[in-house]
Amino acid sequence: MAEIAYWEAILRAHDEEMTNDPMVIAMGEDIGVAGGTYKATSGLFDKYGAERIVDCPISENSYTGIGIGASMIGMRPIIEIMSINFALLALDTLVNAAAKIRYMSGGRVSCPIVMRTPGGTAHQLAAQHSARLARMFMSTSGLRVVTPRGPLDAYGMLKSAVRSNDPVIIIEHERMYNLKEDIPEEEFFRPLEGAEVVREGEDITLIGYNFSVHLCLEAAKKLEADGVSAEVIDLRSLKPIDRETIRRSVEKTHRALVAEEDEAPVGVGSEIITGIMEDCFFALDSQPVRIHAADVPVPYNHKLEQAAIPDVDDVYQGALKALGKA
Amino acid sequence: MNDSDKKRLLREMIFFRRFEDRCFEAYVERKIGGFLHLYSGQEAVATGVLEMANVGVGEKGDYVITGYRDHVHALKSGAPAKEVMAELYGKETGSSRGRGGSMHIFDPTANFMGGYALVGQPFPLAAGLALGCKHKKTDQIAICFLGDGANNQGTFHETMNMASVWNLPVLFVCENNGYAIGTHIDRSTAQTDQYKRVDTAYNMKSSQHDGMDIEAVMKEAKKAVDYVRNEQKPYFIEFMTYRYRGHSMSDAKGYRTKEEEAEWEKRDPIKILSDRLIKAGTLSKEDIKAMEDEIQNEIENEIIKFAEDSPEPNIADLNKYVLDDNPDPRWVGPLK
Numbered sequence: 001m002a003e004i005a006y007w008e009a010i011l012r013a014h015d016e017e018m019t020n021d022p023m024v025i026a027m028g029e030d031i032g033v034a035g036g037t038y039k040a041t042s043g044l045f046d047k048y049g050a051e052r053i054v055d056c057p058i059s060e061n062s063y064t065g066i067g068i069g070a071s072m073i074g075m076r077p078i079i080e081i082m083s084i085n086f087a088l089l090a091l092d093t094l095v096n097a098a099a100k101i102r103y104m105s106g107g108r109v110s111c112p113i114v115m116r117t118p119g120g121t122a123h124q125l126a127a128q129h130s131a132r133l134a135r136m137f138m139s140t141s142g143l144r145v146v147t148p149r150g151p152l153d154a155y156g157m158l159k160s161a162v163r164s165n166d167p168v169i170i171i172e173h174e175r176m177y178n179l180k181e182d183i184p185e186e187e188f189f190r191p192l193e194g195a196e197v198v199r200e201g202e203d204i205t206l207i208g209y210n211f212s213v214h215l216c217l218e219a220a221k222k223l224e225a226d227g228v229s230a231e232v233i234d235l236r237s238l239k240p241i242d243r244e245t246i247r248r249s250v251e252k253t254h255r256a257l258v259a260e261e262d263e264a265p266v267g268v269g270s271e272i273i274t275g276i277m278e279d280c281f282f283a284l285d286s287q288p289v290r291i292h293a294a295d296v297p298v299p300y301n302h303k304l305e306q307a308a309i310p311d312v313d314d315v316y317q318g319a320l321k322a323l324g325k326a
Numbered sequence: 327m328n329d330s331d332k333k334r335l336l337r338e339m340i341f342f343r344r345f346e347d348r349c350f351e352a353y354v355e356r357k358i359g360g361f362l363h364l365y366s367g368q369e370a371v372a373t374g375v376l377e378m379a380n381v382g383v384g385e386k387g388d389y390v391i392t393g394y395r396d397h398v399h400a401l402k403s404g405a406p407a408k409e410v411m412a413e414l415y416g417k418e419t420g421s422s423r424g425r426g427g428s429m430h431i432f433d434p435t436a437n438f439m440g441g442y443a444l445v446g447q448p449f450p451l452a453a454g455l456a457l458g459c460k461h462k463k464t465d466q467i468a469i470c471f472l473g474d475g476a477n478n479q480g481t482f483h484e485t486m487n488m489a490s491v492w493n494l495p496v497l498f499v500c501e502n503n504g505y506a507i508g509t510h511i512d513r514s515t516a517q518t519d520q521y522k523r524v525d526t527a528y529n530m531k532s533s534q535h536d537g538m539d540i541e542a543v544m545k546e547a548k549k550a551v552d553y554v555r556n557e558q559k560p561y562f563i564e565f566m567t568y569r570y571r572g573h574s575m576s577d578a579k580g581y582r583t584k585e586e587e588a589e590w591e592k593r594d595p596i597k598i599l600s601d602r603l604i605k606a607g608t609l610s611k612e613d614i615k616a617m618e619d620e621i622q623n624e625i626e627n628e629i630i631k632f633a634e635d636s637p638e639p640n641i642a643d644l645n646k647y648v649l650d651d652n653p654d655p656r657w658v659g660p661l662k
Contacts, residue, residue: 057487061481062481063450068451103425109432189336191656194659
């Protein structure tokens with residue numbers, strides 16, 4: 001085992017997959033000569049050259065489209081979008097093309113692209129650099145959407161995404177790139193599907209994904225001090241969602257909370273809670289709770305920004321409410 | 327080009343015209359649904375350009391991609407006409423197994439990489455196909471057919487820039503029929519000569535030619551195809567042409583005059599070539615009539631019959647083809 005940061009895990013996965021398969025290339029803005037905004041491709045330009053570490057002009061929709069076109073004939077492009085806000089510019093090629101080509105060709109053409117992009121509120125980056133948008137991608141048939149919570153999944157899921165035959169969106173988070181974790185030194189893969197119970201408990205199920213898993217884990221520690229045993233589930237994949245793992249947990253704990261950094265409407269929380277209602281309504285002892293961002297564009301001012309997004313205490317208070325203790 | 331090639335190309339263009347006319351009839355009979363965009367009038371462009379490319383040879387050939395007016399490009403690339411018609415009928419035997427329809431013909435066995443409904447979307451996809459060819463160091467190229475209307479999309483400008491700066495082996499064929507759906511080019515586009523929009527702006531070689539005379543199309547297309555293949559650089563070639571029918575079946579063509587249509591029909595691509603062959607004594611009017619009858623028979627008794635007789639997809643297969651139907655559990659899971 002060796003402790004590495006989230007960005008180093010992504011870098012290692014790129015490096016190994018590019019060595020393993022000459023059809024793997026990386027594309028994005030400033031990923032090559034400049035070394036990558038998040039260092040996730042640093043050093044690879046010197047190792048693999050400009051043909052495989054492709055520095056792109058600021059044309060998100062079309063360079064995503066170029067990656068998709070290349071993937072249709074056997075290439076395996078890893079496309080980095082510098083911020084998920086900019087991925088909106090690529091929605092046409094991503095949603096109208098990559099997500100639909102397999103279906104509308106009757107399964108004859110596939111688009112095995114990987115799109116990596118950080119979604120989330122970092123530090124006073126204001127409204128146009130702070131969106132989460134997971135809900136926009138998870139609602140699209142034909143895409144996979146995964147949300148690695150730490151270096152283990154950041155490495156293992158990127159490697160799986162490269163080898164999968166489907167278009168995969170990997171949603172990272174600007175506040176996680178320096179997060180460290182021990183991961184095995186030998187090669188391994190983490191599957192794209194399946195939620196994970198990351199903390200076992202008996203009294204309530206806290207469900208998170210991406211950064212909000214960490215809010216849930218911290219809240220679970222606070223609850224433990226109150227004598228409450230919280231189970232924490234990392235969804236890992238938002239498309240498809242592993243409803244079975246959620247059902248099993250809620251049937252055990254009888255209470256559920258979903259924490260998302262995104263705004264609530266038509267989001268992860270509404271989808272998960274609907275699933276709970278459909279799958280295990282009669283197991284519930286109280287109404288499920290949603291913890292989410294305020295329904296506003298993310299403000300610049302630090303205090304306003306912090307007020308707009310959920311923190312550990314919000315999850316903790318939400319859990320108390322679900323437990324009838326608030 | 328010898329006489330038998332000329333006769334074959336005339337037959338192909340008559341076949342494509344008749345194929346599209348038959349689609350029109352099937353649409354009126356409600357055998358074909360959705361949107362239907364017909365290619366009649368523009369046959370010399372796809373037929374002539376692809377005649378000069380390496381198509382009809384399967385997966386080793388050049389890649390072809392286009393918009394929603396895609397039947398003829400698919401056929402000339404080598405997609406079986408029966409399967410294209412069956413696709414229009416929504417049948418399981420169709421090119422896209424009945425999931426795509428008229429606007430989304432795909433045949434990867436012919437390297438025909440699809441028709442797309444989002445105007446301008448094939449630009450980057452074509453550049454990506456070319457990037458794949460370049461990466462694999464094959465001598466294949468990508469050929470992208472789109473209309474003049476597509477050139478006002480952002481993807482046009484973004485892709486011309488990247489294709490040029492990355493030296494991608496892609497031929498962009500602009501079929502300038504003068505209308506973006508129902509808006510004349512003079513009213514939508516500041517620079518109406520499309521080839522001028524890439525030369526200095528994107529440092530890309532480009533040219534403009536007559537798109538109604540197939541022999542002229544072939545002569546110019548050959549130069550462009552050879553340039554792309556040999557120089558490993560993009561080329562933008564513009565052909566002036568005209569679509570006889572409306573943009574789609576729901577278009578009453580209220581935006582143009584009968585006089586304009588008649589003027590273009592004087593230079594009909596089939597008429598130009600057949601007149602030339604008759605004048606040269608290569609074919610007689612009777613030969614052409616016999617050719618038309620043979621085509622009519624083939625379309626009716628083989629192609630339409632195949633489409634009519636084919637089964638529809640099973641509703642039980644509704645969820646097939648969304649994602650890889652047989653994924654490797656090592657990558658996809660679920661997590662144990």
